[in-house]
Amino acid sequence: MEKTNKKTLEEIIRVDHAGERGAIKIYEGQLLALKTFKQNASLKRKIEEMKEHEREHYEYFNNGIKKRNIQPTKLLPLWDIMGVTLGFGTAMLGEKAAMLCTASVEEVIDGHYKDQTYKLGKDEEELKKKIFYLCNIFSDSKIYNYFDEYEKIKKEFDSLNFYEEINLPKRLTFKNKK
Numbered sequence: 546m547e548k549t550n551k552k553t554l555e556e557i558i559r560v561d562h563a564g565e566r567g568a569i570k571i572y573e574g575q576l577l578a579l580k581t582f583k584q585n586a587s588l589k590r591k592i593e594e595m596k597e598h599e600r601e602h603y604e605y606f607n608n609g610i611k612k613r614n615i616q617p618t619k620l621l622p623l624w625d626i627m628g629v630t631l632g633f634g635t636a637m638l639g640e641k642a643a644m645l646c647t648a649s650v651e652e653v654i655d656g657h658y659k660d661q662t663y664k665l666g667k668d669e670e671e672l673k674k675k676i677f678y679l680c681n682i683f684s685d686s687k688i689y690n691y692f693d694e695y696e697k698i699k700k701e702f703d704s705l706n707f708y709e710e711i712n713l714p715k716r717l718t719f720k721n722k723k
């Protein structure tokens with residue numbers, strides 16, 4: 546593919562911007578629970594570290610939005626509330642639920658990013674490289690090692706249906722496109 550469709554490009558950046566921000570909000574919600582009702586210093590440290598990584602990712606797409614004059618989704622305030630609620634709720638359920646929430650988010654985002662790379666043309670090599678990088682850090686990172694119990698936990702919490710929760714922002718973001 547030579548040239549990226551302008552509308553597709555805008556949607557990609559808008560969705561990724563909302564997704565990375567949502568990830569920060571989930572961690573903020575988890576940290577709120579860990580600073581108030583739940584005591585777990587090691588989990589708190591790990592989540593704080595992961596939140597910093599998400600902040601870097603968010604900054605990248607936030608710059609992209611500004612640089613390219615793309616309108617962010619109008620639903621950002623809603624994602625903020627949903628993200629904090631999801632994070633707070635999962636951390637209140639305990640460490641395993643918090644771990645599953647993070648691993649699910651990373652897995653879903655990873656899938657979206659991979660799909661996006663097929664939609665980007667040669668004119669967007671830099672963005673493509675960045676998205677590839679963001680896909681790979683999940684499987685390469687210590688976050689992944691930290692969640693080596695992920696499959697087991699996923700089965701335990703299947704009934705909570707986190708995937709539906711996480712996919713919701715993407716669907717609504719697309720509907721909200723200008």
Ligand SMILES: [Fe+2]
Nearest residue numbers: 565568599602
């Ligand atoms: Fe991220």
